[in-house]
Amino acid sequence: MNIFSTPVFPExxxxxxxxxxxxxxxxxxxxxxxxxxxxxxxxxxxxxGYFYLPAEGSPLLFVKRPxxxxxxxxxxxxxxxxxxxxxxxxxxxxxxxLMVEVDELPYSEVExxxxxxxxxxxxxxxxxxxxxxxxxxxxxxxxxxxxxxLHAACYAEIPGxxxxxxxxxxxxxxxxxxxxxxxxxxxxxxxxxTMELFMGSVIAGxxxxxxxxxxxxxxxxxxxxxMPVSANGTRIEPGCTVMVxxxxxxxxxxxxxxxxxxxxxxxxxxxxxxxxxxxxxxDIEAAARPGVAAADLYNLALTKVKQSELTSxxxxxxxxxxxxxxxxxxxxxxxxxxxxxxxxxLQAGHVFALEPKFVIPGVGAVGVENSYAVxxxxxxxxxxxxxxxxxx
Amino acid sequence: MNIFSTPVFPExxxxxxxxxxxxxxxxxxxxxxxxxxxxxxxxxxxxxGYFYLPAEGSPLLFVKRPxxxxxxxxxxxxxxxxxxxxxxxxxxxxxxxLMVEVDELPYSEVExxxxxxxxxxxxxxxxxxxxxxxxxxxxxxxxxxxxxxLHAACYAEIPGxxxxxxxxxxxxxxxxxxxxxxxxxxxxxxxxxTMELFMGSVIAGxxxxxxxxxxxxxxxxxxxxxMPVSANGTRIEPGCTVMVxxxxxxxxxxxxxxxxxxxxxxxxxxxxxxxxxxxxxxDIEAAARPGVAAADLYNLALTKVKQSELTSxxxxxxxxxxxxxxxxxxxxxxxxxxxxxxxxxLQAGHVFALEPKFVIPGVGAVGVENSYAVxxxxxxxxxxxxxxxxxx
Numbered sequence: 001m002n003i004f005s006t007p008v009f010p011e012x013x014x015x016x017x018x019x020x021x022x023x024x025x026x027x028x029x030x031x032x033x034x035x036x037x038x039x040x041x042x043x044x045x046x047x048x049g050y051f052y053l054p055a056e057g058s059p060l061l062f063v064k065r066p067x068x069x070x071x072x073x074x075x076x077x078x079x080x081x082x083x084x085x086x087x088x089x090x091x092x093x094x095x096x097x098l099m100v101e102v103d104e105l106p107y108s109e110v111e112x113x114x115x116x117x118x119x120x121x122x123x124x125x126x127x128x129x130x131x132x133x134x135x136x137x138x139x140x141x142x143x144x145x146x147x148x149x150l151h152a153a154c155y156a157e158i159p160g161x162x163x164x165x166x167x168x169x170x171x172x173x174x175x176x177x178x179x180x181x182x183x184x185x186x187x188x189x190x191x192x193x194t195m196e197l198f199m200g201s202v203i204a205g206x207x208x209x210x211x212x213x214x215x216x217x218x219x220x221x222x223x224x225x226x227m228p229v230s231a232n233g234t235r236i237e238p239g240c241t242v243m244v245x246x247x248x249x250x251x252x253x254x255x256x257x258x259x260x261x262x263x264x265x266x267x268x269x270x271x272x273x274x275x276x277x278x279x280x281x282x283d284i285e286a287a288a289r290p291g292v293a294a295a296d297l298y299n300l301a302l303t304k305v306k307q308s309e310l311t312s313x314x315x316x317x318x319x320x321x322x323x324x325x326x327x328x329x330x331x332x333x334x335x336x337x338x339x340x341x342x343x344x345x346l347q348a349g350h351v352f353a354l355e356p357k358f359v360i361p362g363v364g365a366v367g368v369e370n371s372y373a374v375x376x377x378x379x380x381x382x383x384x385x386x387x388x389x390x391x392x
Numbered sequence: 393m394n395i396f397s398t399p400v401f402p403e404x405x406x407x408x409x410x411x412x413x414x415x416x417x418x419x420x421x422x423x424x425x426x427x428x429x430x431x432x433x434x435x436x437x438x439x440x441g442y443f444y445l446p447a448e449g450s451p452l453l454f455v456k457r458p459x460x461x462x463x464x465x466x467x468x469x470x471x472x473x474x475x476x477x478x479x480x481x482x483x484x485x486x487x488x489x490l491m492v493e494v495d496e497l498p499y500s501e502v503e504x505x506x507x508x509x510x511x512x513x514x515x516x517x518x519x520x521x522x523x524x525x526x527x528x529x530x531x532x533x534x535x536x537x538x539x540x541x542l543h544a545a546c547y548a549e550i551p552g553x554x555x556x557x558x559x560x561x562x563x564x565x566x567x568x569x570x571x572x573x574x575x576x577x578x579x580x581x582x583x584x585x586t587m588e589l590f591m592g593s594v595i596a597g598x599x600x601x602x603x604x605x606x607x608x609x610x611x612x613x614x615x616x617x618x619m620p621v622s623a624n625g626t627r628i629e630p631g632c633t634v635m636v637x638x639x640x641x642x643x644x645x646x647x648x649x650x651x652x653x654x655x656x657x658x659x660x661x662x663x664x665x666x667x668x669x670x671x672x673x674x675d676i677e678a679a680a681r682p683g684v685a686a687a688d689l690y691n692l693a694l695t696k697v698k699q700s701e702l703t704s705x706x707x708x709x710x711x712x713x714x715x716x717x718x719x720x721x722x723x724x725x726x727x728x729x730x731x732x733x734x735x736x737x738l739q740a741g742h743v744f745a746l747e748p749k750f751v752i753p754g755v756g757a758v759g760v761e762n763s764y765a766v767x768x769x770x771x772x773x774x775x776x777x778x779x780x781x782x783x784x
Contacts, residue, residue: 035585036605046620048586048605066603066611066620067711102499106585107492108516110499124500173572180565185619186590193427193498194440198578211458213428213440219458226644226722227577228438228458252618319459330618 002071008044022128029095030054035104037330038129080116099123134335135349141373147255148382151248162392168204169231188247189331200246207234208365211319217355238264243365256328256353257383258369261390273358276308277367280356288379294342317359325354350374394463400436414520421487422446427496429722430521472508491515526727527741533765539647540774542574543640554784560596561623580639581723592638599626600757603711609747630656633756648720648745649775650761653782665750668700669759672748680771686734709751717746742766
């Protein structure tokens with residue numbers, strides 16, 4: 001591996017320049033990144049070690065594992081103290097203001113880095129890199145487009161996976177296999193420590209009413225108390241829905257998409273709620289473009305929900321999620337968030353999932369979710385498949 | 393939920409007392425835990441919020457999500473500032489020395505807790521709770537025994553999953569489905585930020601030579617650069633092995649087990665290495681009992697490896713792992729570690745995986761892995777299945 005001579009080098013080089021601009025803005029002399037998602041973003045490689053970017057010039061890649069990496073800037077170390085030794089040997093100044101992943105790295109690791117580098121001041125690398133990652137390049141949008149296409153292709157095959165008598169867990173397992181067969185790594189990356197999920201969520205009938213500790217749009221009781229989310233073995237019955245919301249982990253960039261399936265028709269309330277979700281999607285699609293406030297998009301949803309008198313079912317029943325969309329990328333919960341108090345404004349390069357959903361007791365979850373890229377010219381839907389309630 | 397009246401209450405009550413002893417030893421006035429694995433250990437429930445244990449008396453459960461928890465000690469909050477408000481209202485003293493998960497919680501979250509509580513001193517809740525979790529109760533060993541039995545039952549069905557022409561990735565996908573069918577949640581919990589894995593590792597032939605950034609016993613290139621470990625699509629050929637090392641995520645407590653499969657016979661070196669792995673296992677089984685140093689167990693392995701002149705193949709080829717066993721529990725990498733510089737001594741209640749393995753270029757990985765519980769009377773193997781190279 002030599003990241004300075006890979007096809008993605010121009011892409012990476014742009015990211016480093018943008019990070020150096022963020023460093024300059026916060027007065028940081030260097031940035032050190034060790035969290036895998038950020039190292040992957042900055043080097044197109046997952047390695048255990050540190051990515052070290054000075055205020056000017058090229059990055060240094062301090063690698064613990066794997067063995068065998070080589071190329072410009074790669075130096076093997078066992079511990080961060082050796083970074084300081086290396087900088088001293090090369091006559092490079094030690095940073096006084098070091099940009100560190102303070103919202104991701106454990107307290108004790110940051111304390112160690114402070115001591116090792118003898119820094120006076122920390123800047124927030126988590127915030128800076130999240131802001132960079134939020135705006136996707138054409139290359140990254142291409143990866144998300146590819147994930148979205150595979151995601152939709154999998155969903156098209158779901159009716160063929162259904163067998164009479166299945167539970168939501170049975171169907172989830174077959175969908176998981178299908179995703180893996182189509183190339184999903186299965187590994188679902190989230191920002192922060194408050195969300196856990198296996199490959200995604202498949203929820204039948206009243207399992208949708210079960211509240212989860214995790215801040216996903218929908219809950220579900222899960223198959224074991226150690227993992228309380230998604231399928232819990234609820235049998236798929238006529239008149240009930242199955243909400244399928246898997247992570248599209250095909251390219252390192254996760255597409256997000258939900259579709260609702262049912263056995264026979266659902267009641268009028270559920271049908272009305274599903275149609276309302278589609279109208280919310282249309283309203284937001286029509287409004288979404290660079291310069292529009294994310295909170296305003298959320299409010300479009302809320303207005304429609306209130307008009308339709310569906311407030312008590314919106315984004316959950318026993319527990320309601322406080323957003324209707326979220327950024328996606330290397331992790332499933334990036335910026336921007338479409339929520340009432342969001343201060344974010346849509347920009348070209350944003351990629352977000354929009355997921356207006358309702359939970360109707362006695363029926364299950366209804367609604368829709370698609371992934372969108374924001375361009376100067378408008379938004380592009382990345383997950384194309386019929387959006388009605390699909391017959392199993 | 394009322395954790396004071398569940399069947400596991402006596403179990404939880406013991407854990408709280410043990411944690412209070414650890415708090416007393418470090419002078420902590422209270423312990424606050426918010427990391428899911430620890431909250432699960434301390435309450436038998438996954439919730440988003442804080443578990444707050446004073447130096448004496450019963451814990452308080454400050455819950456953000458899910459909605460609907462109730463019972464003694466449960467109080468709903470939106471932010472940690474409300475914990476301080478609650479303690480003030482009840483006339484409870486605020487802690488000066490607060491035990492916090494400093495090796496798990498992000499730097500900025502710990503800084504926030506320090507400010508919110510106005511503490512003078514932090515104690516290390518990560519270290520304290522890891523030491524408690526290291527020693528399993530009979531109840532916990534029962535869960536691991538159950539995971540191990542299901543794990544072995546899955547492995548017994550692997551030859552029936554093989555179809556001619558399969559790659560390691562094809563076989564992995566069928567094994568993943570089998571695990572899910574038998575009740576695995578699939579969610580693989582690791583301590584620290586340096587390991588990532590989907591459900592486990594299935595590696596055919598020379599894919600075993602590929603080094604990984606992650607500190608697992610074996611590597612593998614993975615199916616995408618964003619997830620560089622395990623199966624990479626290597627075709628299963630006659631004379632090659634497939635090493636299967638899945639996580640047994642059946643009960644919230646993860647069993648660990650590996651078996652080697654092959655299509656036809658393997659070469660003499662691979663066969664010899666496999667036999668040596670079994671001998672290492674026998675040597676360590678014979679020596680392992682309370683009071684024995686974990687480092688001494690590692691050295692038993694190393695002695696046999698040197699005698700057999702297999703040093704360059706032991707625990708990897710292009711990159712070699714520096715341990716031969718590790719504790720298991722809610723996470724896959726608990727204490728003790730069987731490594732040369734381990735200072736740990738085996739105790740009753742330890743549950744560990746022992747995984748002597750070799751990588752033979754041109755053949756693949758060989759060796760064995762089983763999970764063991766340590767009792768006063770000796771060790772108990774939890775993962776029972778034939779240990780030779782199993783024909784596909």
